[in-house]
Amino acid sequence: DTAVSQTPKYLVTQMGNDKSIKCEQNLGHDTMYWYKQDSKKFLKIMFSYNNKELIINETVPNRFSPKSPDKAHLNLHINSLELGDSAVYFCASSLGGTTYEQYFGPGTRLTVT
């Protein structure tokens, strides 16, 4: 069983479109995250949810909106896609408490043309 899964794995779309990336974890974790990894492999946190509540909201364009329907899911919706949004997006989850390591999904490679 995959611990943290993301769909789709690849996403190619045109500028101006709206797209969503889905993330699910079956680890029973309380906290989930979205990261953006650029072409130079730099990993930047975007959002974090704990028990469906937003706890970290880094400076990202408001075209990006996370949605957590339940503790096991954290989706990322992106409006009006721009060329600069092209990157690999990773979902992660952690148990919280004194155990802070994060478990990562396989990533979604977004290409905006």
Add this chain to the structure above:
Amino acid sequence: AQSVTQLGSHVSVSEGALVLLRCNYSSSVPPYLFWYVQYPNQGLQLLLKYTSAATLVKGINGFEAEFKKSETSFHLTKPSAHMSDAAEYFCAVSEGNNDMRFGAGTRLTVKP
């Protein structure tokens, strides 16, 4: 806020040689420190973590790291590199608040 600096964006070693990947951190409280590995086209996988227990931490695949508070360092080592160790390695720091910050990564190349 916590931060991490990884010295050397690219490290190249010969197979069988010592691997040393450097990481220095900044934190206002005792930190939690992590090393992750990313193989091509995959997500990040935890190698090891320091959570204020033993300062020498052993991880998977023969890697270990030593926490040195006086040097604010958490360098990753492996005595003998294997071809399969070629990957991107990330050091990360958390102040125990579910907020983890990653370094810029170090690409390890292993030459035959």
